[in-house]
Each structure stands twice: as C-alpha cells, then as structure tokens.
Amino acid sequence: MDPERLFIAGVSAYRRGARRLPGRYCKRALREGALTDELRVRLSHLYLVATELWWFNNLQSNHIGALIDGTLEAAERTCDPALLGLANCIRGRYLLTVSLPEAVAAFASAAEFAAASDCALAKLESLSDFGHHMIGLDMARGLTVLQQAAQLADADKKVPSCDLPFIRVLQARLPGLIGVAAFDDGRFGEAEQALYQSVSRLQKLRAWDQFSIISNYLGQLLTEMGRFEEAEEILLGALKPLYEHADLTTSQGYNLGLLGKLYLEWGRLDAAEENIMAGWERLLDTRHPAVLPILRNYLGELLMHPSNPHRNIVRARMLFDETIEECQRTGFQRSEIAALSLRALADLSSGYRQRALDSSRRAVERLAAVGTMPALRTEEIYITRYKVLRATGEEEAADWLARARQILDAKAATIASPALREQFLIGTSVSRYICSANS
Numbered sequence: 001m002d003p004e005r006l007f008i009a010g011v012s013a014y015r016r017g018a019r020r021l022p023g024r025y026c027k028r029a030l031r032e033g034a035l036t037d038e039l040r041v042r043l044s045h046l047y048l049v050a051t052e053l054w055w056f057n058n059l060q061s062n063h064i065g066a067l068i069d070g071t072l073e074a075a076e077r078t079c080d081p082a083l084l085g086l087a088n089c090i091r092g093r094y095l096l097t098v099s100l101p102e103a104v105a106a107f108a109s110a111a112e113f114a115a116a117s118d119c120a121l122a123k124l125e126s127l128s129d130f131g132h133h134m135i136g137l138d139m140a141r142g143l144t145v146l147q148q149a150a151q152l153a154d155a156d157k158k159v160p161s162c163d164l165p166f167i168r169v170l171q172a173r174l175p176g177l178i179g180v181a182a183f184d185d186g187r188f189g190e191a192e193q194a195l196y197q198s199v200s201r202l203q204k205l206r207a208w209d210q211f212s213i214i215s216n217y218l219g220q221l222l223t224e225m226g227r228f229e230e231a232e233e234i235l236l237g238a239l240k241p242l243y244e245h246a247d248l249t250t251s252q253g254y255n256l257g258l259l260g261k262l263y264l265e266w267g268r269l270d271a272a273e274e275n276i277m278a279g280w281e282r283l284l285d286t287r288h289p290a291v292l293p294i295l296r297n298y299l300g301e302l303l304m305h306p307s308n309p310h311r312n313i314v315r316a317r318m319l320f321d322e323t324i325e326e327c328q329r330t331g332f333q334r335s336e337i338a339a340l341s342l343r344a345l346a347d348l349s350s351g352y353r354q355r356a357l358d359s360s361r362r363a364v365e366r367l368a369a370v371g372t373m374p375a376l377r378t379e380e381i382y383i384t385r386y387k388v389l390r391a392t393g394e395e396e397a398a399d400w401l402a403r404a405r406q407i408l409d410a411k412a413a414t415i416a417s418p419a420l421r422e423q424f425l426i427g428t429s430v431s432r433y434i435c436s437a438n439s
Contacts, residue, residue, distance in 0.1 A: 001028075002032075003029035003030075003032045003035055003039055003043065004039065006025045006026070006028055006029035006043075007025070007026070007029060007039065007042060007043055007046065007162070008162065009025050010022035010023075010025035010026050010029075010043075010046050010047075010050070011046065011162050011165055013025065013050075014046065014049075014050050014165050014166070015164075015165035016206065017205070017206025017207065017208060018050075019050045019051060019053070019054075019208075019209055020050075020051070020054075020245075022046055022047065022050040022051070023047050023050055023051040023054070026043045026044070026046055026047035026050075027047065029043050030043055030044065030047070030067075037074040037075070037077045037078045037083075038074075038078055038080065038083060040070070040071065040074040041071055041074050041075050041078070041083045041086060041087055042083075042086075042162075044067055044068070044070070044071040044074075044087075044090065045071070045086045045087070045089075045090055047067075048064070048067070048068070048090045048093070048094075049090070049166070052093060052209070053209050053242075053245075053248050053250070053251050054245075054247065054248065064094060065094065068087075068090060068091050068094050071087045071090065071091075072087045072088070072091060074087075075087035075088075080117070081113045081114065081115075081116040081117040081119075081122075082113075082114065082117035082118070082119030082121075082122040083122075084110075084113040085110045085111070085113040085114030085117060085119065085122035085123070085125075085126050086110070086114075086119075086121070086122050086125070087110075088106050088107070088109045088110035088113060088126070089106075089107065089110040089122070089125050089126050089129055091106045091110075092104070092106035092107040092110060092129055092130075092133070093129070096133070096290055097288060097289060097290070098289065098330070099289075099329075099330050099331050100133065100136055100137065100290070100330065100331040100332050100333075101137065101331045102331075103133055104130070104133050104134055104136075104137055107126060107129045107130035107133060107134075108130055110122070110125075110126035110129070110130065111123075111126040111127050111130045111145075113126075114126040114127075119163075120152070120155075120157050120159045120163065120167060121159065121163040121166055121167055121170075123152055124149060124152055124153055124167065124170045124171070124174075125166070125170055127145055127146075127148055127149035127152060128146070128149045128170055128173065128174055128177060130145050131143070131144075131145030131146035131147075131148070131149055131177065131181075132146065132177045132180075132181070135180075135181050135184060135374050136332070136333065136334060136373070136374055137331075137333070137370070138370075138371065139181075139184065139185060139371050139372045139373075139374075140371070142181060143181055143185065146174075146177060146178050146181055147178075149174055149177075150174060150178060153170070153171045153174050168205055169202070169205060169207045169210060171201075172198060172201035172202045172204075172205055172207065172210070173198060173202065173207075173210050173214065174198070175194045175195070175197045175198040175201070176194065176195055176197075176198030176199065176202070176210075176213075176214035176217060176218075177198075178194050179191045179192070179193070179194030179195035179197075179198060179214075179217065179218075179221075180195065180214075180217040180221075180374070181374075182194060183195070183217065183220070183221045183224075184372060184373070184374040184375065184376075185372060186372070186378075186407065186410055186411045186414065187411075187414045188221065188224075188225060188411055188414045188415050188424070189414045189415050189416050190414065191221055192218075192221060192222075192225075195214060195217055195218040195221060196218065198214045199211060199214050199215050199218055199234075202214060208241040209241075211238070211241070212238040212239075212241055212242055212251065212255070213238075215234050215235070215237060215238035216235065216238050216254070216255060216258055218234050219231045219234040219235035219238065219258055219262065220258060220375060222234060223258075223261065223262045223265055223428075224377065224424075224428065225415070225420065225423065225424045225427065226423045226424050226425075226426065226427010226428050226431065227420070227423060227427065228262060228265065228266045228427070231262050232259070232262060235255065235258055235259050235262060236259070238255055239252070239255045239256070239259070242255060249282040249283075249285050249286055250282070250283065250286045250288045250291060252279070252282055253278075253279040253280070253281075253282030253283040253286070253291065253295065254279065254283075254291045254294070254295070255279070256275045256276070256278045256279030256282070257275070257276055257279035257280070257283075257291075257294060257295040257298050259271075259275040259279075260272045260273070260274070260275035260276030260277075260278075260279060260298055260302070261276070261298050261301075263275060264276070264298070264301060264302060264305065265428055265429065267307075269302075269305065269307055269308055272302055273302060273308075273310075276295065276298050276299055276302050277299075279295050279298075280295050280296075280299055283295050289326070289330045289332065290330075290332055292326075293323040293326055293327055293332060293335035293336075293339070294335055294375075296319050296320075296322065296323050296335075296339075297319070297320070297323055297335060297338050297339055297342060299316075299319060300315075300316040300317075300319040300320050300323075300339075300342055300346070301316075301342060303315055303316040303319070304316040304342075304345065304346050304349060313346050313349055313350055314350075316342075316346050317343060317346045317347070317350075320339040320340075320342050320343040320346060321339075321343065323335055323336065323338075323339035324336055324339045324340060324343070327339070333366070333370050333373060334373035334374055334375060334376045336366065337363050337366045337367050337370075337373060337376060337381065338376055338381075340359050340360070340362050340363035340366065341359070341360060341363040341380065341381045341384045341385075342384075343359040344356045344357075344359035344360035344363065344384055344385075344388050345384055345387070345388075347359060348387065348388055348391055353388075353391065353392050356388045356391075356392075357388055357389075357392060360384055360385045360388040360389075361385070363381050363384065363385070364381060364382065364385050364400075367381055377430060378407050379403075379404040379405075379407040379408050379411075379430065379434060380404075380430045382400050382401075382403045382404035382407065383400070383401070383404040383430060383433060383434055383437075385400045386398075386400040386401045386404060386437075401434070401437055401438065404434050405434055405435075405438050408425070408431060408434050408435075411424070412424055412425055
C-alpha cells in the first residue's frame, strides 16, 4: 500500500475509534523514503495524536523526539503555516513530558502559525492545547484562549474529509477543557454541565482516549463537590478502556491515583492505599513529570493521615520536599504549591512550628504570585495557613479563615441545586472544617 493510501486508512481507523492501528499504518508509511514533506508532517501528526497515551509511557526513548524533530524540519521546508502549526502542536505535547513553560511556548507558536493559515484543524487544535495548558501558568489568559477556540469550533466551515475525524474529536473535547477551566476557576455548576456534555460526545465518537481524560476531570470535580458515589462511577468508567491496554501505565497510574484520592476524601483508607500504591508503582516506571508529583503528593497525604495504621510523617515530609524541588525545575506550579502546603501540615504535626510557618507562608505567597491554579483548592491552601497561624498564636490567623470561607461560599453559590450545594459544604473534610471553624 502506498503512503498516501496508508494515511487515508489511518484516518479511517482513527474515525472508528481505533488508536493502535493508525500508528501501525503511519509507521509503515514513514519508513518509505519517497515522501513529500507535507505527507510526512500529516503522517507524523496522525501517528502522535492517535498513539499519545502510549508514547507518554516511553519518555526515555529517543524515537519520539527524533520523529518530532524530523516533522518540524519537514514543516519548515514547506513554509506552510498550517503544517507548522500542526508540527508545533505535537512538539508541545511532547514537551509536556519535560517542562510546562516550554510546552506552552510551543503551543503559542503553533497558534501563531495556524492563525496565518486557512486550516481549521490547525487553528482549533493549537488554540485548544494552548488555552488548556496555559491555565497552569496564567488562568485568565488560558480562559481567553479557550473562548477563542470555542468561537472557532462553532463556526460553520467546510474542512477536508481527512481532517474531519480530528475536528469532531476536538469539538467534543473542547467543552471538557472549558469545563475543567471553569472547575479550576470555582464555577462548579458551569463546569459540571460542560464536562458531562464533553464526556457524552466523546463516548459517542468512540474517542476513548479523550473520553478517559475528560472523565478524570469530571471525577475530580465530583470528588471536590463531595459526591463520592458519582465520582467513583465516573473514575471506574474512565479506567475501564485503559485496562484493555496493559502498556498504558502512565494513564492507568494517574487514574488509579485519582481513585485513591477519592477514597482518601471519602475516608476509605484501605481502598485509598490500594489505589494510590498501584498508581504510584506504575508512575515509577514512566516518571512522567506532570503526573508523578501529583501521585507523590497523594501518597504523602495518605502517609500522614491520622487514621492510617502505617502513618509515617517523616517519609511524607521527604516526598513533599522531593515534589517541591522537582516542580521548581519543571514548572508544574500547582503540585509545588500543594506540596508546600502539605509540608506545612506535616511539620505542624511533628511539632516543627517554625518550619510549618515557613512552608505555609511560601505556599500562599506562591499562590498569590501565580493566581488560581488547576486542580488546587485555594481554600485548602488558605485553611492550612490558618491552622499553622492559629497553632502558633498569630493574630492574623482569623484573616486566612475568612478568606477560605469566602472562596468556599463563592464556589457554593455557583451550584444551583440546594441539595447539591449542601452536599458540597458538608461532603469533604476541608469544607466541613471551614464551616465548623466559622460557626
């Protein structure tokens, strides 16, 4: 089969929900010596988009890096802004395994190139990825870019048939990206509606890879809202297609970690330990720099839980320190801030009050400097500062309690249902603590 026909077959397989098969077709085609630069870029793009969950597991291999370098060189030879946009998009996804700021810079370049083209696929993909990952650096700018992507997605444009399967998945994914941004911004009602819409659309498209990713965001939202049974159902549903592929260790590890965090919030410590440890073991194999610190923080939380029979605060403190040091190199700020706050609680529990003061101060200062962070409860960072200041007799403790309550009430106000609003306020230990401390 000639490379052009292999590309068309790969696109068809992608449309049907296959993800391994397009990769096989593309690898066969890319081995051909006589490829135009345009076809090389499109084959590489299809290969890397379809198999993203797999190559995320093999970060030590030079194969993906070399493929992306070759793709960029081919795109540059064409001087085609659409191809340069697609090439920089896949470069950005690869750089997420190295550094968040470097990845965001690549997505920004992709969006700039795509804007100079008439390619709807390059524009929508670059804006979606740029906006989504910019949230981790600058919430306001990320939201603005996602809204630009939404306007583009709603536009009625004719696209080539080979682009249509990608466009449909991107259109279905985008409400989920906007929903998780709304979640991070504290707009829970809007977030839930958008995430459920995205999950439903992705499921109908058989885009199980993106379905699992957006389902995980929804599971996190429901966990924070105290709706544990619903969150469990969503997270188990996200895990099911991943388990059909034993080599998806990074994705499985993250999902299992989220389940463990859910059970930790729920007070089911045995299930929390089982899932966090299972996820941690998988992540130790791949050491994904964005995901590993999240699981490391969950493990530290588990180890210092007062009801844990295997409680080990010394090890928990070491894990938090490792996350802080690592995230200062990689730029994943939310895990760094979470680790600083958790380190403060570990120090306070051990009687190291001055260290606790220092860690909690650094956490709130970092948060103030960078603004609202994804998957980071601002009220939890504030209430940790309150606990530390209260334990050390500082007068300003009450100010941090008031700030935490203000954030909590603002989130609650976005939930239309009185019953679900009440569930949010009493469902999690953080919410209950803030409410009881104010009473």
